[in-house]
Amino acid sequence: MPLLHPAPEAFREKHCAFGEKCCRFFRKALHLFSRRAAAFPARRAAPGSGMRAGALVASILVLASCLLPACHNYEKAAEESYALGEYYDASRYYRTAYSKTPPKEREKRARLAYMIGQTNRFISSAARAEAGYRNALRYGYPDSTLLLWLAQVQLEQGKYREAGENFSLYLQSVPDNPLTPLAQAGLLSAQTADSRKQETPRFAVKKYDLFNSRRAEYCPSYNRTDSDRVYFTSTRDDARGETLNGITGMKSADIFMARRNENKQWQKPEIIESDINSEYEDGACSFTPDGETMFFTRCRESPTSPVFAEIFSSARSGANWGAGQKCEIINDTLSSVAHPAVSPDGVWLYFTSDMPGGMGGKDIWRCMILGDGSFGPVENLGSSLNTEGDEMFPYVRDDGALYFASDGWPGMGGLDLFRAEEDSLSGEWRVEHLGYPLNSSADDFGITFEPERNRGFFSSNRRDRRGWDHIYEFIGDELDYTLVGWVYDRDGDPLPGAVVSIVGDDGTYLKVSVNGDGYFSQKVGRGVSYALMANCRGYLNSRQELLTDTVEEKLTYELEFPMASITRPVLIENIFYEFDKATLTPESSAALDQLIKLLQDNPNVTIELGAHCDYFGNDGYNLRLSQRRAESVVRYLEAGGIAPDRLSAKGYGETQPKVITKSLARLVPFLQVGDTLTEDFILKLPPEEQDVCNSLNRRTEFRVVRTTYGLYE
Numbered sequence: 235m236p237l238l239h240p241a242p243e244a245f246r247e248k249h250c251a252f253g254e255k256c257c258r259f260f261r262k263a264l265h266l267f268s269r270r271a272a273a274f275p276a277r278r279a280a281p282g283s284g285m286r287a288g289a290l291v292a293s294i295l296v297l298a299s300c301l302l303p304a305c306h307n308y309e310k311a312a313e314e315s316y317a318l319g320e321y322y323d324a325s326r327y328y329r330t331a332y333s334k335t336p337p338k339e340r341e342k343r344a345r346l347a348y349m350i351g352q353t354n355r356f357i358s359s360a361a362r363a364e365a366g367y368r369n370a371l372r373y374g375y376p377d378s379t380l381l382l383w384l385a386q387v388q389l390e391q392g393k394y395r396e397a398g399e400n401f402s403l404y405l406q407s408v409p410d411n412p413l414t415p416l417a418q419a420g421l422l423s424a425q426t427a428d429s430r431k432q433e434t435p436r437f438a439v440k441k442y443d444l445f446n447s448r449r450a451e452y453c454p455s456y457n458r459t460d461s462d463r464v465y466f467t468s469t470r471d472d473a474r475g476e477t478l479n480g481i482t483g484m485k486s487a488d489i490f491m492a493r494r495n496e497n498k499q500w501q502k503p504e505i506i507e508s509d510i511n512s513e514y515e516d517g518a519c520s521f522t523p524d525g526e527t528m529f530f531t532r533c534r535e536s537p538t539s540p541v542f543a544e545i546f547s548s549a550r551s552g553a554n555w556g557a558g559q560k561c562e563i564i565n566d567t568l569s570s571v572a573h574p575a576v577s578p579d580g581v582w583l584y585f586t587s588d589m590p591g592g593m594g595g596k597d598i599w600r601c602m603i604l605g606d607g608s609f610g611p612v613e614n615l616g617s618s619l620n621t622e623g624d625e626m627f628p629y630v631r632d633d634g635a636l637y638f639a640s641d642g643w644p645g646m647g648g649l650d651l652f653r654a655e656e657d658s659l660s661g662e663w664r665v666e667h668l669g670y671p672l673n674s675s676a677d678d679f680g681i682t683f684e685p686e687r688n689r690g691f692f693s694s695n696r697r698d699r700r701g702w703d704h705i706y707e708f709i710g711d712e713l714d715y716t717l718v719g720w721v722y723d724r725d726g727d728p729l730p731g732a733v734v735s736i737v738g739d740d741g742t743y744l745k746v747s748v749n750g751d752g753y754f755s756q757k758v759g760r761g762v763s764y765a766l767m768a769n770c771r772g773y774l775n776s777r778q779e780l781l782t783d784t785v786e787e788k789l790t791y792e793l794e795f796p797m798a799s800i801t802r803p804v805l806i807e808n809i810f811y812e813f814d815k816a817t818l819t820p821e822s823s824a825a826l827d828q829l830i831k832l833l834q835d836n837p838n839v840t841i842e843l844g845a846h847c848d849y850f851g852n853d854g855y856n857l858r859l860s861q862r863r864a865e866s867v868v869r870y871l872e873a874g875g876i877a878p879d880r881l882s883a884k885g886y887g888e889t890q891p892k893v894i895t896k897s898l899a900r901l902v903p904f905l906q907v908g909d910t911l912t913e914d915f916i917l918k919l920p921p922e923e924q925d926v927c928n929s930l931n932r933r934t935e936f937r938v939v940r941t942t943y944g945l946y947e
Contacts, residue, residue: 267286308334309346315754316353322483325353325362332369344373348380355383358648358677358701360390378407382417389424389647391673397647398424412594415622415642421642430646431670437708439671444500445492445705447471449484452693452703453518453627453680458578460526461685462494465506466705467517472505475513487517489530509557510548516558518627518680520575522603523741526550529574529583532558543570545585563601563609564589575628576603578740583609583630584636594622598638615667619654619663627679632686632740633784636663639679643667651692655784670828672708681708686759688786714757715782721752721768722793724804726897728752729797732770738762758791760784766796768833774938777835798832803935804846815861818870826867829936830874832927839881840940843867848928849888849913861885867934880943888913892930902926 312327332346351366367384385400389614401421405414447470454466469484478485488511492503505511512532546558563571569589576583584600584711589612592599597620602610619625620791623642626649630636636656639649642802643665650673654663672678672692682695688710695703721732728751736744740762748754758764761784766857768776776795782791798804806829810819818826833839844864847856864883872878894902894909916927 236833295705298808304313321353321356325350328353330495340373344370344375347373351383355387358695360387360701361699363387378404382413385420389420390676392647394427396426412622419623419644421644423647426644427646428677433669435671436669437672437710439708442705442707445503450702451705454682454691454705455519456682456685457521457525458523458685463491464691465489465491465519475510486513486515489517489519506555508555510555518573521581522576523578528555529576531572531574543572545571545574561609564612569578575629575630577630578632578634584630586626586628593617593620596626596644598625598628615663630683631683635784637681646670646673648677649679651678651681659946713786713788715760715789717756717780717791719760719793719795720746720756721797723773723797723799725895729773731769732768735767736764738764758782766793768797770797772800773797774800774839800938800941803937806934806936809934811863816830816859816866818866826870830871830876833876838941838943838945839938840943841936842882842884844884844886844935844937846886846890846931846933847888848931853887856887857885860887863934892933
């Protein structure tokens with residue numbers, strides 16, 4: 235396939251040669267859609283030779299310089315490497331062809347310089363790419379898309395003024411074409427990048443030297459079941475195989491793992507010694523919630539034709555990982571799937587693909603992981619998240635937020651990290667830039683958070699002149715969600731002997747003891763539904779529910795657990811009857827519904843509903859009225875689903891005046907603990923205080939009769 239195409243450059247970039255179509259999909263994790271392992275024998279070291287990659291690269295250069303002059307066709311070698319996606323090799327051959335082309339052959343020099351720019355852009359060598367594009371511009375390369383790519387690599391180097399000028403020139407020369415949104419986003423990035431640096435940073439960032447080598451490392455990932463292990467992809471010398479990557483000049487990537495010791499200190503990374511690492515490119519892994527299955531990307535190779543990226547899975551067998559099995563996600567053999575990310579609940583597999591039906595470039599898609607190990611239909615995440623550029627490297631945090639890298643959204647240059655939340659009703663995504671210094675002018679991608687912490691690792695090629703990626707650590711303020719609870723009896727006294735059970739739909743199951751004041755505190759997760767049950771000897775269980783938010787800020791939730799005594803009557807507050815009648819008013823429903831809930835939470839309890847009156851009226855009338863009122867409450871509870879044989883009604887009239895408790899004494903200062911509100915006691919008080927005491931006597935209570943209902947029947 236010829237390198238130049240009569241169609242406009244924008245069309246060629248999107249639809250033509252494999253090299254163009256796949257240009258940046260694996261410029262970071264797993265560059266290879268294709269490789270030609272045996273095309274140049276100089277790339278393979280003799281087994282057991284112990285030759286290090288650096289020496290091998292030098293040998294390649296020497297051998298290539300010996301072999302190629304014999305055929306005098308560096309340009310042909312460049313075209314062959316480019317067509318197979320071997321951009322590192324293609325760049326070297328284009329540079330040699332360029333240097334051997336006389337300056338008077340301006341058209342040829344312009345084309346070769348442009349291809350030098352393209353190949354170096356694809357491998358993130360921004361400085362060399364810029365030099366190539368500038369030479370192409372100097373020799374009059376005719377396609378104005380050159381300005382767009384020049385602006386992009388200038389943006390990646392933090393040359394925001396120059397990038398802005400070239401984005402503007404491109405938009406003026408080609409005002410409306412498929413790449414216009416990409417140029418507009420780039421221009422906005424150039425105009426706003428410096429101001430982003432002035433914003434208050436969310437995270438502190440530093441290069442994590444222990445994980446890095448002289449080669450490339452990227453796509454760190456925690457196994458959610460073990461926060462003391464982190465996995466990542468690397469092309470370091472310890473990687474398996476002897477073949478060098480035709481894109482990068484390094485060895486094929488493998489998956490490595492680092493672990494923390496008992497002092498929580500990270501140890502030197504080691505390669506995973508299992509069949510999960512092959513002779514091909516392997517990496518960018520993600521794990522199911524139980525930690526027993528790993529999904530990862532593999533790029534197999536063919537000596538003659540492009541091979542597209544595929545997602546594989548591996549099952550844990552004891553301490554080892556089994557050989558990878560290809561995941562049949564799509565039937566399209568001309569599209570790639572890569573960068574798997576499993577949702578925290580294990581339902582969804584997110585991934586990156588260039589399959590038809592996307593928004594342009596590489597998009598993020600997802601499909602359901604079915605129970606039999608197969609996959610449901612694929613779903614594009616839509617235009618509210620995907621752009622005409624590239625969206626890649628998805629990661630789903632425990633709170634359900636989706637993190638990804640993109641060069642299509644306005645940012646700071648190269649790939650930037652973004653966070654997105656899906657609206658459950660509309661399906662639209664709300665996307666936010668993660669700011670500086672997590673993002674830079676270079677490529678920033680492949681983020682992972684330590685479970686239940688606001689810290690983790692990501693990949694970046696910032697400040698690396700070769701464009702190689704390394705792992706960085708980020709640390710933010712611990713944006714914890716905290717639940718504070720108070721357990722007390724209905725009289726307001728703390729219950730220090732209580733225990734609260736906390737069950738969450740994320741698998742949480744905790745038992746928390748309260749302190750001497752009846753309080754407890756517990757960290758809770760984001761976006762989790764909790765059921766909480768307080769229990770204490772001598773009291774009925776008290777149940778509460780909590781659904782936490784997903785916002786990234788500190789939040790404190792407060793819950794109260796008032797507990798009803800088993801041994802003494804419990805006042806049902808806010809029960810109202812029509813005047814001198816037994817008819818419940820609508821205002822009573824809330825309190826009675828809470829009583830229904832209490833009985834449902836304590837299914838082995840039977841209760842007596844007792845109604846009391848003040849001393850007005852004769853004794854017989856008051857007894858009959860209070861009995862009818864107690865029966866009205868029983869009928870309401872039965873209508874709410876409580877079994878009739880768990881309920882009994884008793885009218886006490888004025889025979890059991892209220893005895894003042896500590897909680898009532900705090901609320902009514904003129905009364906003392908132990909005061910009994912008899913008629914004689916009340917009549918000695920001022921009229922306004924008499925009214926208060928009579929209202930306290932007019933009450934509805936319940937007391938526990940049995941705690942063994944249904945246990946022995």
